[in-house]
């Protein structure tokens with residue numbers, strides 16, 4: 001930085017660097033990263049809203065999306081590199097500069113954007129908000145970052161592969177170590193598969209659509225959207241890369257929705273289970289925001305059944321109401337552990353509140369926000385909800401317990417613990433319920449439970465167990 005720059009800076013941003021003159025894609029990415037840092041915003045909810053409000057479309061929107069989600073997903077890795085380059089811990093760096101440094105470092109290490117553009121656009125943003133001195137700091141740090149590529153930084157900063165394979169892989173694929181450990185355990189201790197799981201989790205997933213049964217077929221939806229029919233769920237369509245579901249009439253009019261294929265399979269498995277004489281009383285005990293309730297509601301309509309959808313949060317219950325409009329579904333704002341509903345349900349879904357470690361691909365910053373300390377409270381709630389479902393189901397009826405998490409404490413251990421406490425319940429083999437006659441159930445592991453994985457099935461890591469009351 002030249003002395004002249006020093007003198008003219010710090011008082012107020014120069015006209016040349018006013019924010020309105022800066023790249024809108026990078027500014028919106030910076031704003032989302034700031035909201036994530038300052039007020040725990042969800043990047044995948046905030047970014048689409050800001051893109052709409054600021055009328056950012058096309059290539060700018062694609063760049064903003066890549067930079068925002070990519071940076072949010074790799075925060076821990078970026079911060080380790082920034083701290084090394086700055087020679088101080090990131091919590092000693094001003095938050096507004098840290099957002100810009102994260103954005104710049106992401107571009108340098110994980111995109112093909114040239115280093116000059118990555119550094120100069122970051123410096124311009126810092127200068128417009130913070131003035132010359134701080135922008136000089138951003139310049140110095142990013143220049144240091146740019147002296148190595150991602151692999152060289154990993155070689156320098158990651159725990160060694162010899163001493164700590166899980167730590168090394170977690171760092172390399174931008175996951176907190178404790179999540180690497182959880183995945184390793186859930187994968188039966190295979191480090192090779194852990195690498196594949198973490199790598200798949202570090203990619204941006206394509207959008208999955210659900211064609212609501214009775215309203216549109218997957219074949220029709222694939223035709224309209226230009227997508228491909230799903231491999232596993234008869235209702236799934238894979239939207240082509242870059243496709244915007246909000247632009248599809250079928251989605252706007254409610255014939256179709258956005259839903260990961262793994263989530264669809266959970267609802268489908270419940271509807272496929274043999275419950276003897278189906279009296280048509282179906283229950284979704286943790287229904288908000290209503291993705292599975294909408295699919296179950298459509299399936300209930302097709303088979304002349306009715307779905308009760310229970311949700312503890314009034315706001316999330318409103319979201320269910322919006323997606324089950326005109327379906328045979330009644331929404332109840334209640335605690336699923338004491339809903340007051342009459343027992344005797346034929347089919348019950350317990351899609352339990354969980355850590356969400358199975359959908360980290362779709363929630364970019366979530367892996368850095370979750371803490372292992374969150375688990376015990378969730379596990380207690382999961383056990384109580386499952387026990388209540390087993391009370392509410394009729395003899396011969398089926399409960400499907402699912403989580404969007406592969407964490408053994410939330411999956412196998414919850415089911416196994418509850419079954420030591422509740423007598424007269426059998427485990428069903430969930431694999432044929434998930435596979436139907438669409439694909440080979442053997443591809444779903446050894447049973448009786450099903451654990452889906454992004455690296456194996458290209459779905460979120462949904463777990464499900466199917467239980468029948470004797």
Ligand SMILES: C[S@@+](CC[C@H](N)C(=O)[O-])C[C@H]1O[C@@H](n2cnc3c(N)ncnc32)[C@H](O)[C@@H]1O
Nearest residue numbers: 286287288289290291292311312335336351353
């Ligand atoms: C994993 S989400 C369910 C997702 C939903 N099945 C879907 O597909 O859209 C769990 C839901 O359970 C709700 N919940 C948490 N505690 C609950 C309780 N005690 N009773 C009922 N719902 C609860 C949460 O508010 C959240 O909306």
